[in-house]
Amino acid sequence: MHDRLTQSMRASHLLALLFVLASLGLAAIGAVTGDTFYLRLGTEALIFAGLALSVDLLLGYSGALSLGQALYFGIGAYVSALTLMKVPSFWLAMAAAFAASLLAAIIGGLIANRVRGVYFALITFGLAQVFAKVVYNTRELGASDGMIGIPVIEIGFGPFSVSAGSPVGFFLVVLSIIMGLYALTAYLLDTPFGRVLTALKANEKRVPFLGYSVWRARMAAYVLAGLIAGLSGALYPMLRGFVSPELMFFATSGNAVISVILGGVGTLIGAIYGSVLLVILKSIIGSWTEHHLIVIGALFMVCVMFLPKGLIGFVRPRIEALLMRRPQAGPALAEPARLTPAALKSGSAS
Amino acid sequence: MTSAIIKTLIGGLLAATALSGGAFAQSGPIKIGVVTPLSGTYTPIGQQVRWGLELAAKEINAAGGVAGRQVALVFEDEEANPAVAVQKAEKLFQVEKVDFLTGTVNSGSTLAVAQLAERNNKLAATTVSFADSITGDKCSPNMFRVNARAEQQSVALAAWLAKEKPKAKVYYLGPDYEMGRSTVAAFKSSAEKTGSATGGEVFAPLDSKDYTQYFGQIRATRPQVLYTSVAGNDTVRLLTQLQDFGLLSGLTVVGASGTVTSQNITAIGAAAEGFATGVGYSPQIDRPENKKFVEAFRAANKADPDLYGADSYGLLFAYKAAVEKAGSTETDKVREALRGLTWQTPQGAKTIRAGDHQAMQPMYVVRVTKGKFDIIDNVAAENAIGPDACTRF
Numbered sequence: 001m002h003d004r005l006t007q008s009m010r011a012s013h014l015l016a017l018l019f020v021l022a023s024l025g026l027a028a029i030g031a032v033t034g035d036t037f038y039l040r041l042g043t044e045a046l047i048f049a050g051l052a053l054s055v056d057l058l059l060g061y062s063g064a065l066s067l068g069q070a071l072y073f074g075i076g077a078y079v080s081a082l083t084l085m086k087v088p089s090f091w092l093a094m095a096a097a098f099a100a101s102l103l104a105a106i107i108g109g110l111i112a113n114r115v116r117g118v119y120f121a122l123i124t125f126g127l128a129q130v131f132a133k134v135v136y137n138t139r140e141l142g143a144s145d146g147m148i149g150i151p152v153i154e155i156g157f158g159p160f161s162v163s164a165g166s167p168v169g170f171f172l173v174v175l176s177i178i179m180g181l182y183a184l185t186a187y188l189l190d191t192p193f194g195r196v197l198t199a200l201k202a203n204e205k206r207v208p209f210l211g212y213s214v215w216r217a218r219m220a221a222y223v224l225a226g227l228i229a230g231l232s233g234a235l236y237p238m239l240r241g242f243v244s245p246e247l248m249f250f251a252t253s254g255n256a257v258i259s260v261i262l263g264g265v266g267t268l269i270g271a272i273y274g275s276v277l278l279v280i281l282k283s284i285i286g287s288w289t290e291h292h293l294i295v296i297g298a299l300f301m302v303c304v305m306f307l308p309k310g311l312i313g314f315v316r317p318r319i320e321a322l323l324m325r326r327p328q329a330g331p332a333l334a335e336p337a338r339l340t341p342a343a344l345k346s347g348s349a350s
Numbered sequence: 351m352t353s354a355i356i357k358t359l360i361g362g363l364l365a366a367t368a369l370s371g372g373a374f375a376q377s378g379p380i381k382i383g384v385v386t387p388l389s390g391t392y393t394p395i396g397q398q399v400r401w402g403l404e405l406a407a408k409e410i411n412a413a414g415g416v417a418g419r420q421v422a423l424v425f426e427d428e429e430a431n432p433a434v435a436v437q438k439a440e441k442l443f444q445v446e447k448v449d450f451l452t453g454t455v456n457s458g459s460t461l462a463v464a465q466l467a468e469r470n471n472k473l474a475a476t477t478v479s480f481a482d483s484i485t486g487d488k489c490s491p492n493m494f495r496v497n498a499r500a501e502q503q504s505v506a507l508a509a510w511l512a513k514e515k516p517k518a519k520v521y522y523l524g525p526d527y528e529m530g531r532s533t534v535a536a537f538k539s540s541a542e543k544t545g546s547a548t549g550g551e552v553f554a555p556l557d558s559k560d561y562t563q564y565f566g567q568i569r570a571t572r573p574q575v576l577y578t579s580v581a582g583n584d585t586v587r588l589l590t591q592l593q594d595f596g597l598l599s600g601l602t603v604v605g606a607s608g609t610v611t612s613q614n615i616t617a618i619g620a621a622a623e624g625f626a627t628g629v630g631y632s633p634q635i636d637r638p639e640n641k642k643f644v645e646a647f648r649a650a651n652k653a654d655p656d657l658y659g660a661d662s663y664g665l666l667f668a669y670k671a672a673v674e675k676a677g678s679t680e681t682d683k684v685r686e687a688l689r690g691l692t693w694q695t696p697q698g699a700k701t702i703r704a705g706d707h708q709a710m711q712p713m714y715v716v717r718v719t720k721g722k723f724d725i726i727d728n729v730a731a732e733n734a735i736g737p738d739a740c741t742r743f
Contacts, residue, residue, distance in 0.1 A: 037444035143528030244432040290388035
């Protein structure tokens with residue numbers, strides 16, 4: 001009874017499981033060797049993976065390219081920072097970041113969702129730039145210097161607590177939050193709501209004929225993406241102890257888009273792999289030569305030319321094939337025959 | 351691809367452990383981390399920082415090193431972005447195990463790195479950032495500043511202006527961001543204290559291509575003096591456009607020390623004539639130590655040192671003096687040794703004020719004459735330093 005989307009998402013989930021296992025393994029090595037830098041770099045990569053995930057939700061599913069997703073990441077980071085400086089509570093900071101990015105995403109969505117395609121990309125870009133400039137020039141928010149002095153907090157889970165200053169502890173907290181966001185997004189995309197989004201990307205004009213509101217679906221996807229970016233951003237000041245307006249600049253949004261393209265658009269887990277890969281590459285190549293931007297640019301071009309579907313987009317069909325070959329996939333093999341006429345019809349109509 | 355990532359990470363982790371194993375050795379070189387912009391808009395400043403430090407390290411090593419140990423510099427590109435600076439600084443502290451850190455240019459990076467140094471119990475210094483907050487309300491026990499801060503520069507310049515053009519009407523044009531606004535505010539308060547009147551002020555976005563839109567406002571207030579704190583290529587555009595519109599005649603242009611530097615003075619050309627600023631350094635300073643430094647710098651880099659190069663050069667000698675006085679590279683001992691330290695630099699003796707970790711130094715007023723900066727006035731260190739506003743330690 002599995003259709004193509006479910007099939008490929010199962011492959012994504014397998015890759016997600018691999019990712020978690022690899023992360024846990026590396027965290028264990030890091031904990032044993034007493035490493036700090038690589039664990040914290042990994043944590044930062046995961047935080048930016050959350051941002052990339054939100055870009056992929058928009059780009060890969062509803063087909064809207066956001067060039068300003070760092071706006072919500074930044075709002076999450078600043079609100080979390082401001083909350084933590086008043087009350088050093090993890091849950092309060094996350095709740096405040098959730099509320100602020102929800103509100104901001106609703107307002108941003110009302111503006112951006114009036115237009116489509118390249119205009120949507122430009123509006124999201126503009127919104128983020130305007131907001132970043134406002135923060136950049138607001139002395140109460142630290143202006144161009146940003147804000148320092150965000151305390152190292154204790155994160156309480158019932159009777160247990162983890163310090164954000166503990167490299168391995170905070171890595172695991174961030175890993176579970178980001179993978180939780182991945183799971184939530186993957187689940188939502190598997191519901192009828194997710195199918196409407198996929199339909200939007202395929203052919204937006206036909207969606208109203210099926211009885212769905214295009215605007216409502218686009219808005220829901222936009223707000224959800226804003227929330228994911230905001231919650232990821234909220235983790236940043238806990239890790240680094242400061243926020244600066246650069247977090248909202250185009251470089252941050254642009255890196256997220258590059259991560260998604262590198263990992264594979266529309267694969268969700270690709271965004272996470274892509275982001276981790278980009279952060280590691282930047283760190284290694286950046287230490288090696290000051291011309292790191294040229295090297296990363298060239299790698300990106302090679303990737304777009306030879307792996308147009310991204311790394312995960314390249315790997316995933318092979319995993320799907322593996323999953324299909326397993327015995328329980330037997331009855332599903334009969335499905336394509338029944339699906340074909342419908343597929344043909346939609347092909348000729350568009 | 352997963353395995354590639356894992357391999358990279360494991361490789362990194364192994365490298366990290368291998369390095370941490372050797373960190374106990376007190377006989378190896380003293381490692382100094384340099385997190386400075388090597389790409390992007392601030393590259394020319396990062397270049398001067400790098401040249402200054404490299405020259406100082408070469409001279410110190412040739413003379414036997416610091417307490418018998420050689421100095422090794424480890425560079426990282428911070429892209430003038432605090433988020434990158436903090437990540438790179440953490441790498442230098444944790445993986446490279448550097449003993450000391452310097453190089454940050456924009457004040458956001460310096461402040462964020464100061465906090466990181468505190469959390470890693472290491473020391474850091476800036477040789478470039480001049481925002482007053484770094485040794486003021488946001489001072490850190492682990493951060494030192496060996497260059498002149500904004501207040502020192504504006505006090506020196508205002509003192510000269512009061513003599514040169516008493517009770518002049520001043521118009522202010524700054525770059526539209528916090529640092530631009532704070533430099534304008536600082537100079538305005540210094541200038542008003544010495545009797546100047548304020549004609550008006552305007553803030554132009556960074557990287558403005560066209561400044562002529564502000565010229566109407568400037569002309570309308572008929573100022574005798576224009577103060578500006580734009581920098582880099584913005585200065586080139588501002589001053590050449592002012593010249594093209596004939597606004598420079600009868601107008602004294604003064605500015606921040608980073609406004610006209612050896613990096614952009616050639617591009618500005620004749621439009622830079624008469625520009626005056628307050629600085630902590632000029633290659634013209636008539637001292638034998640400075641002549642020797644300028645010659646060595648030119649020979650090594652085929653370029654003149656500017657204030658960033660000279661202050662970075664001087665920093666390593668402060669660190670050398672402090673480590674030798676402390677007899678150790680331990681954070682607490684070196685911090686104690688740096689507090690109140692007086693040492694010789696190309697621009698004269700500097701003293702680190704113990705109360706806020708700000709270097710006190712003689713200040714100079716320089717003016718562009720025939721494409722070169724000439725020293726026209728100086729202010730003693732004690733008169734330019736301003737009050738200690740740091741309350742944290």
